[in-house]
Amino acid sequence: MFKKILIANRGEIAVRIIRACRELGVSTVAVYSDADRRSLHVALADEAYHIGGSAPGESYLKKENVIDAARKSGAEAVHPGFGFLSENAEFAEMCEKAGIVFIGPTPEAIRLMGDKITARKIAYDAKVPLVPGSEGAVSDVEASVVAGEVGYPLMIKASAGGGGKGMRLVRSKEDFESALRMARSEARSAFGDESVYVERFVEQPRHIEIQLIADSYGNVLHLFERECSIQRRHQKVIEEAPSGFISAKTRKKMGDVAVKIAKAVKYKGAGTIEFIMDQKQNFYFLEMNTRVQVEHPVTEMITGFDIVKWMIRIAAGEKLPFKQGDIKMNGHAVECRVYAEDPGTNFMPSPGTIEYLSTPSGPGIRDDSAIYNGCEITSFYDPMLSKLIVWADTREAAIDKMASALREYIVLGVKTNIGFLRRVMADEEFRQCKIDTGYIERHPELISPGERDLRPALIAAAIAMENSTASGPQSQTAAASSWKLFARRSGIMRSPLA
Amino acid sequence: MTYTFKLNDRIFKITLEESDGQIEVEIDGEKIPVDYKKIEDNLYSIILDGRSVTLGVFKKGKKIQVFLDGDLYDLESISEREQRKSSLAASGVQEIKAPMPSRVVKVLKSEGDEVKRDEGVVVIEAMKMESELKSPIAGKVRNVMAKEGDAIETGTVLMVVASDTPPAE
Numbered sequence: 001m002f003k004k005i006l007i008a009n010r011g012e013i014a015v016r017i018i019r020a021c022r023e024l025g026v027s028t029v030a031v032y033s034d035a036d037r038r039s040l041h042v043a044l045a046d047e048a049y050h051i052g053g054s055a056p057g058e059s060y061l062k063k064e065n066v067i068d069a070a071r072k073s074g075a076e077a078v079h080p081g082f083g084f085l086s087e088n089a090e091f092a093e094m095c096e097k098a099g100i101v102f103i104g105p106t107p108e109a110i111r112l113m114g115d116k117i118t119a120r121k122i123a124y125d126a127k128v129p130l131v132p133g134s135e136g137a138v139s140d141v142e143a144s145v146v147a148g149e150v151g152y153p154l155m156i157k158a159s160a161g162g163g164g165k166g167m168r169l170v171r172s173k174e175d176f177e178s179a180l181r182m183a184r185s186e187a188r189s190a191f192g193d194e195s196v197y198v199e200r201f202v203e204q205p206r207h208i209e210i211q212l213i214a215d216s217y218g219n220v221l222h223l224f225e226r227e228c229s230i231q232r233r234h235q236k237v238i239e240e241a242p243s244g245f246i247s248a249k250t251r252k253k254m255g256d257v258a259v260k261i262a263k264a265v266k267y268k269g270a271g272t273i274e275f276i277m278d279q280k281q282n283f284y285f286l287e288m289n290t291r292v293q294v295e296h297p298v299t300e301m302i303t304g305f306d307i308v309k310w311m312i313r314i315a316a317g318e319k320l321p322f323k324q325g326d327i328k329m330n331g332h333a334v335e336c337r338v339y340a341e342d343p344g345t346n347f348m349p350s351p352g353t354i355e356y357l358s359t360p361s362g363p364g365i366r367d368d369s370a371i372y373n374g375c376e377i378t379s380f381y382d383p384m385l386s387k388l389i390v391w392a393d394t395r396e397a398a399i400d401k402m403a404s405a406l407r408e409y410i411v412l413g414v415k416t417n418i419g420f421l422r423r424v425m426a427d428e429e430f431r432q433c434k435i436d437t438g439y440i441e442r443h444p445e446l447i448s449p450g451e452r453d454l455r456p457a458l459i460a461a462a463i464a465m466e467n468s469t470a471s472g473p474q475s476q477t478a479a480a481s482s483w484k485l486f487a488r489r490s491g492i493m494r495s496p497l498a
Numbered sequence: 499m500t501y502t503f504k505l506n507d508r509i510f511k512i513t514l515e516e517s518d519g520q521i522e523v524e525i526d527g528e529k530i531p532v533d534y535k536k537i538e539d540n541l542y543s544i545i546l547d548g549r550s551v552t553l554g555v556f557k558k559g560k561k562i563q564v565f566l567d568g569d570l571y572d573l574e575s576i577s578e579r580e581q582r583k584s585s586l587a588a589s590g591v592q593e594i595k596a597p598m599p600s601r602v603v604k605v606l607k608s609e610g611d612e613v614k615r616d617e618g619v620v621v622i623e624a625m626k627m628e629s630e631l632k633s634p635i636a637g638k639v640r641n642v643m644a645k646e647g648d649a650i651e652t653g654t655v656l657m658v659v660a661s662d663t664p665p666a667e
Contacts, residue, residue, distance in 0.1 A: 165626055182621075182628055185603060190626045233627065349625045351598055355556040355563075356540035379599050379624050410565050412540055412556040419568030449569045454505065456544050456551040457564040459523050459532055461573045462501050462512045463542065464557040 001316050002026050002077045002101070006070045007041065009081030010060060012370040012386060013292070014041035017079045020308040029073040031066060033059035035378045040370040047073050054380045060084045063091045070100050077101035077315055079308075083382070086291040087114050103315040105290050109265045113288040116159050117197060123285040126260045131276070131284045133199025140180060146198045147176055153201040156180055158187035158194075164234030165190040169201060204436040205276040207231065208243050208283065210258035211299045212271045213310055215320045220262045222255040223299050223307075224329050229435045230424065232347050237417070237440070238424060239295035240334045241302045244395045244433035250281045261288060270296070270311045279436075294337070294387065297368060301333035301391040332398040333391045336406065336421045338369075340383040340414040343447045347417070349383040352376075355413030360405040364391040377414055385416065395433070399425055419449055503562075504574045592635050594657040600624035602648040602656065611639045613659055620644050620656050637661040 006029040007017045018028045018041060030045035035054035042048045049069035052059035059065065061084055070078055078095055080086035086104065089111040095102040104110070113119045117136040124130055134146040137159045147154055147170075156179055158166025166187030168179040180196070188194040211223040227243035228236040242251070258273040272293045274286040296307045305327070314320070341347045354375050359367050369386030377383065390405055392398040403425035409418050423446040424430050430439070440446070500513040513524040523532045533545040537552070544551045554565030562573045604621040607613060618630035619639070637660050644656035 186623075186626070186628055189623065345597070346629065348597060348629050349627070351625075356538075356554050356565075358541070358554070381625070383625055406568065409568075410541070410552075410554040412554045412563055412565055412570070415570050419570075422568040449567065452567070454510075454566075454571070455523075455525055455530070456546055456553055457505070457566045457571050457573065458503060458510050458512050458525055459534065459544055459546070460542050460553045460555045460564050460566075461503055461557075461562040461575070462499075462514050462523070463534060463536075464555050464562050465501050465575055466499060466514055468557060 002075075002312070004029060004073065004075045004077075005103070005312065006031065006066070006073060006075035006078045006100075007045065007081065008060070008066045008078050008085055009083070010036055010039060010041055010370075010381065011384070012368050013081040013294070015044060015370045016368055017081060017308055018044050020306065020312060021079075024309060024312060026312070029069065029075050031060070031069050033380070035376070035380050038375065040372060040375070049073060054378065056084065056380065063088070063094055066091070067094055067098050067100070070095075071098065075100065077103050077312075079103040079312065080291065082289075082291050082294060087289070089114060101315050103311055104269045105265075105267050105271065109267050110290045112265050113271075113290050114160070116157065116161070116287055119287055120285070122264055123261055126257070126264050128257050128261060128285045129283065131199050131202060131286075134197045137195035137197055143180055143196070143198050144176060147173070150198060150200045153203070155199050155201050156183040156196050157199070158183065158191060158196055160191035160193040160195070161187060164231070166196065167234045169234075202276050202278050202284065204279055204438060205229075206243075206245060206279075206436050207236070207274065207286075208246065208254070208277050209272050209274040209293075210254050211293070211296065211307070212258055212262050212267065212273065213305075213307065213314070213320065214262055214267045214269065214271070215314045216268050216317065217319050218263075218266075219320045220259045220267065221320060221322060221324050221327060222258050223303050223305055223327060225251060225254060226293075226295055226298055227435075228295060229437050230430070230439055231437050232440045234437075236295060237337050237339075238335065238421070239298055240332065240395070240398070241298035242329060242332065244332075245435075246277070246281055250283070254283060257285075261285070269314055270307050276437075294384075295335050297366060297387060297389045298333040298335045301366070301389060302329045302331055303327060304330070331391055331393045332395045333389060334395075334398045334402045335387050335389045336402060337387055337417075338385045338409065338411075338421070339417050340377045340385050341417055342415040343417050343420040349379065350377075350415035351379040351383070352414040354385075354411065356410065357412075358408065358410040359386075360388065360408035362405065364401060365405050366390070385411070385414075396431070399431060420446055423449075502576050502578070504576050505571060509576075591640070591658060591660045592633065592637075593655045594619055594631050594633065594659065596622065596650040596652055596654040596656060597631075598624050598652050600650055602644045602646055602650060603628055604646055605642060605644050605657075606630075607639045607642070607657065609639055609642050613637060613639060619659070622650070631656065633659045635659060635661045 004027045007014045021028045028045040030041045030048040031051045032042045033054050051065040085091040089107040092102040092107040153171045156168045168183040170176050170179045184194040206229045214220040226241045228239040230238035270292050272289045275283040277283040340350045342350050357373050366389040371385050390401040392401045406422045503510050515522045521532050523530050535543045542553050556563040560575045564571045600622040603623045607619045613633045615636040616632045619633050620631045640660045641658040
């Protein structure tokens, strides 16, 4: 096992990896940008190195700076997490050359699966079903020709893409040109590469993916599926495992196919094969993510398999001691991504300072988070605050548990999607698993709370005003003492709880 | 003490009063007895008609954020003069402002263009995502300040839209 690992990431995933390392007895090295000096991953790691400016391009994406930090710290391996350099073949190569183990697949596997067009070819050769579309990256002129052939609705996707960035759904010919421009511009700024391809859009598709784990000895296992159909802006918001929709037969078919793709590229480490599925359980290969996935915890909850720890063990040369038949799933897990965003303005990010935070706890509740009271949510990075994950014996019970846990989640200072998530948990269609990637668009009524008794909010605001008026200048201590004053005046001090 | 709050574009008047050692609240003319308790600096418990409500409260100057049942409400304490001003603005002239530090990707309208309510007027990019800012009113574009490629701060005015009908004085 390694003695020291550098975590080339930030936020909750960096914290998640630091915890896994610590449990394995490995010391940890954090890297951070200007904006992240006060971030939790820096505080939790054993060592920390500054690697540049706040913009990702000046720090977390600067391969040389990360490698330098690894050299300086004497880390033997680098865990890239997700996003940033996690699917960057060149970075994996640089690690190799510097004698540092990249915790993930080989540069070659990343390159093959990272290029969506090559990945489609590999899947095609492995006889995995594909959605009809362009044979590769297309020019503007070619794109409109292919669009004519494939028909509407269609998707424009960034060749180097992932996480919904550089992706556009186009419903009619009139919108094609502007969507193409937006997709290219997003792709350019997110990946530095504006090539895009075009494919048919499957109506009412469900997003179902298979988690894989493979060692360096040719053993490839799948850890069943996750359903991630609840998305906004083509980004996942709610994920669950197992899917409440597919049959055992489909599950086996998908698992087998996924293993076949992984074997075709001599895959090692954790990876995910994403599929879209129509309402008849026909599934089509979408892409492979050659890294740990944001939603990996739901799989961990139903299998008891620690994916992050196994990524590290496999990179250290350990062999998987399990066979496919040893992997069992138990119960149901749901994950909600808590974002700093305003559902009311098309889920626009809402940066700011966390002025107050209270998080849920209880049996079967896990909060993978890197936020704390007073921490800053900057506009430099993804607005995800935390992942709330619950486990229970059935899907229904897991949804009830999530609904209950969300009631205990309070965030002040930035807008969040917590209220929206609560309404989804209560929605009959979601509860009956009648979901697809168009679910959120189809349910605008869940975006805002609608008509509700606002008196408590007004009363609380008036009390807050009264409190500060009485205190004059708004110093913390003055406010507290004047509260006592006000409380005494209003007689609540008589309560035995006061 | 009486406070006036703007919440969801509506104006509410609320009076807090002490009588017989109880807090009585009057909201828009209706009197309600309230039992409340501060749990932490930012956490209040209110019992109203037997319903126990726990709220997060954060006050910064005249702006108060209240977290109620999963949703964050922005309230603003306003004086009567401000009240008149804000009702004028809603019907007359609207500034399209940057909601966060971002970059202007595209300006979709030019000076003099007609815009519909909720029509996209400026595309901005922040946190690697593009968003369309929409006009809150129907009318004509009066000024365009935004230029493509501009780096903009929260609150930067990007465009001014004037409604078709003159605001009622």
